Amino acid sequence: MTEALEKPGRDAVVSLREITKETLRPFLNMKVAxxxxxxxxxxxxxxxxxxxxxxxxFRGIYADETPVGFIMLFDDPDEPVYFLWRLMVAEQFQGMGYGRKAINHLVEYVKIRPGAKELLVSHVQEVPGNPGPFYEKLGFEYTGEVEGNELVMRLTL
Known part of the structure; x- marks a missing residue:
């Protein structure tokens, strides 16, 4: 039986937390639109x-004490390459600013990583509702590179 999650408000404190075997289940049950x-x-x-x-x-995204999403970084300080590999906010929590706040936390984390000068992300352009405009509002810019069928974006740190 799945517990119904109380929906936190826009002013909720967003944090990134380690996912453990004790906290895993809500993240496995999350769905996007x-x-x-x-x-x-x-x-x-x-x-x-x-x-x-x-x-x-990777970390779970929390709004106050409610799990609301998931974020994952490819973190290679040897290169140094930092790539926002995954970002998902569960459908019922979208539009509340949680994704933006989670990326802001991720950017602060990446800034303290060895040699970090940029954070990269990519997205499929042809899909309606792609996250390109969302990333642009956060300061990401298109690099002109294409990986597979995904357009690469960069946020200079």
Missing amino acids: KPQEEMVANNAVSIAQAHFEPKAW
Whole structure:
């Protein structure tokens, strides 16, 4: 039986927290809006990938004490390459500013990583409702690079 989550308000304090076996279940049950399913892997897949990629850094996004999303970074200080690999905010929590606040926290984390000069992200352009405009509002700019069918964006730190 799944507990109904109380919806925090726009003024909720957003934090990034380690996901443990005790806190895992709400993240596995999160879903994005139907049209977004084409744009982001579900959290179970992301968490599994993270456990097999030593350069993956991932956290649960909380608004106050409510789990609301998931964020994952490719964190390679040897190169140095920092890539926002996944961002998902559960459908019922979208439009509350939680994704923006989570990325702001991620940017602060990346700024203290060795050699960090930029944070990269990519998205599929052809999908309606793609997150490009969202990332642009946060200061990301298109690099002109294309990886697979995804446009690469950069935030200079």
